[in-house]
Amino acid sequence: MVDEVTRKTLSNIPLLKIKAGPRDKELWVERLKEEYQTLIKYVSANKAADNDWFRLESNKEGTKWFGKCWVIHELLKYEFDVEFDIAVTYPMTAPEIALPGLDGKTAKMYRGGKICLSDHFKPLWARNVPKFGIGHAMALGLGPWLAVEIPDLIAKGVISYKEKVAE
Amino acid sequence: MADWEEVKRLAADFQKVQLSSTTQKLSERNCIEIVSWLLEKKMIDLIFTSDGKEYLTPSQLVQDIKSELYVNGGRINLVDLAKLIGVDLAHINAHINDVLKGQKDIHSVLGQLIDSSYITKIAGEINEKLIQQGQINVSKLTIQYDLPAEFLQQTIEKNLDKLIFGKQDKNDPRIFFTESFIARCKARIRGALGGLTRPTPVAAILAQIDITEKLFFSLFDQTSMYGNLTSRLAGAQYIPNVYARSQNEWVQNFYKQNGYVEFDALIRIGISDYKNYIKKQFANEKILQLNSCVVNQSILDRIEADIDECISSKSYVDLQTNLPSVFNENDIKLVLDKVLTNQKLQQTLVLNCFVISKAFIEKISKDCDELVKEKAKKSVESGKYQQYQTSLQVSHKSLKFDDVEEKVDKREERRKKAAGGKTGGGTQGRETKTKSTKKPGRTTTKQVDDFEEKKVVLNILTEEDLTSAIQMPLEEEGLDELMQPIIDYLLPKLNEQGIEIAGNIYATTIADRTANRRQTHNEIQNKLNVMVGDIRLYEKGLKLLPADCQAQLYKYLLKTHCTDVVTEILNYVAAEQNLNPVNENFNNDQRLKFINDLPQEYKTPLANLTKTLSGQSVDDFMAAVEEGLAACSMIIKKIDKKKDRTTILAHKHELLEKLNSCTDVALILHLAILVIFTTATQNMLHASGRHLSSLLTFLKQYLSEEEYSEFMLYYDFVTLMLAAGSESENAKEKLKEKYPNIVKIANEYKRPGAEK
Numbered sequence: 056m057v058d059e060v061t062r063k064t065l066s067n068i069p070l071l072k073i074k075a076g077p078r079d080k081e082l083w084v085e086r087l088k089e090e091y092q093t094l095i096k097y098v099s100a101n102k103a104a105d106n107d108w109f110r111l112e113s114n115k116e117g118t119k120w121f122g123k124c125w126v127i128h129e130l131l132k133y134e135f136d137v138e139f140d141i142a143v144t145y146p147m148t149a150p151e152i153a154l155p156g157l158d159g160k161t162a163k164m165y166r167g168g169k170i171c172l173s174d175h176f177k178p179l180w181a182r183n184v185p186k187f188g189i190g191h192a193m194a195l196g197l198g199p200w201l202a203v204e205i206p207d208l209i210a211k212g213v214i215s216y217k218e219k220v221a222e
Numbered sequence: 223m224a225d226w227e228e229v230k231r232l233a234a235d236f237q238k239v240q241l242s243s244t245t246q247k248l249s250e251r252n253c254i255e256i257v258s259w260l261l262e263k264k265m266i267d268l269i270f271t272s273d274g275k276e277y278l279t280p281s282q283l284v285q286d287i288k289s290e291l292y293v294n295g296g297r298i299n300l301v302d303l304a305k306l307i308g309v310d311l312a313h314i315n316a317h318i319n320d321v322l323k324g325q326k327d328i329h330s331v332l333g334q335l336i337d338s339s340y341i342t343k344i345a346g347e348i349n350e351k352l353i354q355q356g357q358i359n360v361s362k363l364t365i366q367y368d369l370p371a372e373f374l375q376q377t378i379e380k381n382l383d384k385l386i387f388g389k390q391d392k393n394d395p396r397i398f399f400t401e402s403f404i405a406r407c408k409a410r411i412r413g414a415l416g417g418l419t420r421p422t423p424v425a426a427i428l429a430q431i432d433i434t435e436k437l438f439f440s441l442f443d444q445t446s447m448y449g450n451l452t453s454r455l456a457g458a459q460y461i462p463n464v465y466a467r468s469q470n471e472w473v474q475n476f477y478k479q480n481g482y483v484e485f486d487a488l489i490r491i492g493i494s495d496y497k498n499y500i501k502k503q504f505a506n507e508k509i510l511q512l513n514s515c516v517v518n519q520s521i522l523d524r525i526e527a528d529i530d531e532c533i534s535s536k537s538y539v540d541l542q543t544n545l546p547s548v549f550n551e552n553d554i555k556l557v558l559d560k561v562l563t564n565q566k567l568q569q570t571l572v573l574n575c576f577v578i579s580k581a582f583i584e585k586i587s588k589d590c591d592e593l594v595k596e597k598a599k600k601s602v603e604s605g606k607y608q609q610y611q612t613s614l615q616v617s618h619k620s621l622k623f624d625d626v627e628e629k630v631d632k633r634e635e636r637r638k639k640a641a642g643g644k645t646g647g648g649t650q651g652r653e654t655k656t657k658s659t660k661k662p663g664r665t666t667t668k669q670v671d672d673f674e675e676k677k678v679v680l681n682i683l684t685e686e687d688l689t690s691a692i693q694m695p696l697e698e699e700g701l702d703e704l705m706q707p708i709i710d711y712l713l714p715k716l717n718e719q720g721i722e723i724a725g726n727i728y729a730t731t732i733a734d735r736t737a738n739r740r741q742t743h744n745e746i747q748n749k750l751n752v753m754v755g756d757i758r759l760y761e762k763g764l765k766l767l768p769a770d771c772q773a774q775l776y777k778y779l780l781k782t783h784c785t786d787v788v789t790e791i792l793n794y795v796a797a798e799q800n801l802n803p804v805n806e807n808f809n810n811d812q813r814l815k816f817i818n819d820l821p822q823e824y825k826t827p828l829a830n831l832t833k834t835l836s837g838q839s840v841d842d843f844m845a846a847v848e849e850g851l852a853a854c855s856m857i858i859k860k861i862d863k864k865k866d867r868t869t870i871l872a873h874k875h876e877l878l879e880k881l882n883s884c885t886d887v888a889l890i891l892h893l894a895i896l897v898i899f900t901t902a903t904q905n906m907l908h909a910s911g912r913h914l915s916s917l918l919t920f921l922k923q924y925l926s927e928e929e930y931s932e933f934m935l936y937y938d939f940v941t942l943m944l945a946a947g948s949e950s951e952n953a954k955e956k957l958k959e960k961y962p963n964i965v966k967i968a969n970e971y972k973r974p975g976a977e978k
Binding site for chain 2: 099107
């Protein structure tokens with residue numbers, strides 16, 4: 056089921072067309088192009104809405120992605136590293152986004168800081184192969200997870216605000 | 223490898239996009255946060271709209287309210303305002319004061335805002351309406367404009383003569399009208415009132431001219447010169463001056479012409495409060511208020527003159543005909559009260575509506591004088607007067623005894639009287655009746671009447687007597703309708719007079735009687751002596767007869783001669799005691815009763831005497847007589863034997879005389895036998911016809927054979943005749959033939975001894 060919030064988020068992210076993984080040589084390139092275009096759109100839409108919440112870059116092949124993401128809670132900005140690999144099965148399986156900084160701090164996380172995505176994300180992704188890409192994974196996977204977990208973790212005192220986090 | 227280049231370029235673009243600065247824009251959420259923070263800190267004052275999505279500053283709200291008011295034509299409901307502006311009603315209410323502050327032309331009325339433009343508008347409307355209708359009521363406007371009366375009142379008053387051209391009703395500030403309307407109404411009222419000639423209820427007038435009651439009454443004073451209102455209330459009547467004037471004229475004319483005014487007539491012409499009216503109308507006149515009318519002095523003078531004349535001419539006046547016909551009896555009474563002075567009152571008699579001079583009545587009563595005298599005499603002679611006197615005394619006495627002897631006595635007395643009244647002859651009974659049916663109170667003797675009615679009434683003159691006596695003269699005068707009252711008036715007087723006359727007559731007789739009393743006493747004594755002597759002789763004769771006859775003859779003797787003696791004694795006693803004289807046919811009971819009423823000195827001897835009458839023995843009677851006479855202070859003379867002979871002889875001669883003059887055949891036999899007995903035995907005998915047969919048998923020894931048989935035959939015929947059988951006529955004839963013979967025998971009979 057696609058709820059209202061999801062639909063709205065999705066409307067800002069263009070859908071992908073090419074179904075190809077990193078092994079698919081030519082097609083992967085095409086796919087990667089689409090991924091970038093999608094991300095650009097998403098990010099610029101976020102910026103326009105004053106809702107910029109992450110930075111991402113990838114290796115040359117576009118199989119490893121890393122960057123930062125942040126949450127503003129009670130007028131304080133909490134920043135976390137984010138990284139994930141594109142598995143060979145991509146785009147059939149969703150990328151496993153990890154927040155290594157929070158590894159071991161919350162139960163909703165696999166070893167290595169991989170976030171435990173909600174139950175309905177995976178079937179949603181499965182239904183939308185190959186239309187969903189990295190942007191969707193960020194928007195529908197990491198975004199909601201952060202929105203739910205971080206205020207909780209802050210309240211528990213697991214994470215605290217660090218002044219002057221290096222930009 | 224162009225693809226990879228492209229990828230690289232895209233990656234760079236991506237980085238570039240990510241690094242480009244985010245636009246400095248507050249999200250909606252931030253704005254709300256900021257605003258709420260500011261509100262929290264009370265740094266700004268804002269009003270939320272009802273959907274919560276917008277804020278307003280108070281000054282904006284005030285502005286909005288003003289503009290909405292303007293858009294809505296100067297009048298708007300606060301609830302509507304809240305809806306239109308989209309804020310809560312509470313905010314509107316909170317800021318209404320700000321709106322009103324400094325804005326004198328805006329009013330908040332009943333949850334509505336109204337500004338001066340609207341007021342001007344409705345003032346204009348009201349003015350138009352006022353011009354159209356002529357009159358406007360604030361209460362009606364409140365319904366139309368749905369505004370409070372007070373506000374409208376203020377509005378109108380403020381705009382009076384500025385925007386609204388009219389006048390305020392002085393009596394009712396809520397009503398406004400135009401001059402023209404008032405003029406119109408006045409004209410209408412004037413027209414209506416001018417047209418009326420008779421009293422009319424105001425309601426009827428209002429219905430006709432379609433003007434409200436209030437208006438009518440307030441305008442009436444300004445318009446009315448034609449009449450008056452009975453009151454200022456709803457049920458008032460309008461009385462036109464014309465009508466009142468004609469009424470007054472009529473009353474005055476009538477009064478001047480006739481000298482009186484009848485209340486009924488006043489009511490008829492519509493003056494219901496005639497008493498006040500008359501007071502007003504005839505304030506200067508000398509009038510007399512009567513029961514049904516007022517009357518002026520001239521009529522009274524006339525009546526007075528009439529009465530004077532009546533007195534001087536010794537006649538009568540019929541006021542009913544002399545006064546106007548409307549006068550009722552009460553009026554006449556009142557007039558008489560006024561006119562009749564004390565002096566006149568003594569000279570006149572007022573009966574019904576007639577004033578009769580006393581002289582006239584006297585004339586009539588004089589006519590009756592003869593009659594009264596005659597009647598009085600009669601009543602004395604018949605003893606009625608004496609009876610009346612005694613019963614009067616008895617009743618007086620019983621009255622005196624009342625205190626001592628309780629009422630039983632009185633009741634008994636009355637019962638006796640009642641019994642006496644019943645038995646005492648028809649005339650008296652009827653008289654008592656007529657007396658009681660008579661209306662009491664007419665005459666001055668009322669009290670006496672009442673008193674006498676209870677007691678004893680003696681009417682010398684009966685109503686019928688008087689009626690017949692005065693009918694003629696009264697009819698000649700045309701006064702027959704006054705017959706009854708005149709009789710009522712005269713009868714007691716004449717009766718009194720009659721009783722007086724009777725009293726005089728009686729007194730003279732009594733005087734005679736007392737003068738003769740001694741003589742009477744002697745007379746009676748002698749008479750009684752003679753009677754007692756006779757009885758003794760009779761008894762002596764009786765004793766000659768056989769014993770079986772004697773008892774019967776004793777009884778007969780007691781019943782006849784002895785009873786006579788007793789009656790005589792009682793009569794004497796009655797006269798002596800001034801009691802009712804004893805009747806001849808007194809029976810034993812009546813006698814006893816009479817004796818019971820006597821004083822003690824008489825009571826016992828007389829009671830004993832009376833008792834012997836019903837006994838068997840003449841000897842007892844003789845003893846009792848002696849005793850009784852002693853009580854009456856009389857003496858029985860000593861027996862004189864020489865005198866007996868002469869008495870017997872006289873008796874015989876008397877009998878013979880009777881016999882010779884007698885024609886009754888049966889009596890002849892009786893007398894003949896008695897004569898023979900007397901002659902034969904030289905004794906007197908008193909016997910009834912019943913004893914004749916036994917006497918005959920006794921006389922057989924003294925008679926010759928033929929004489930005896932002649933008597934027996936005659937006796938048989940007599941019995942035959944008295945038996946009234948078929949042969950009685952025949953026997954009578956026979957007796958007529960024979961009686962001279964019997965007479966002859968009796969006359970010629972000689973005592974056998976003497977012959978020898």
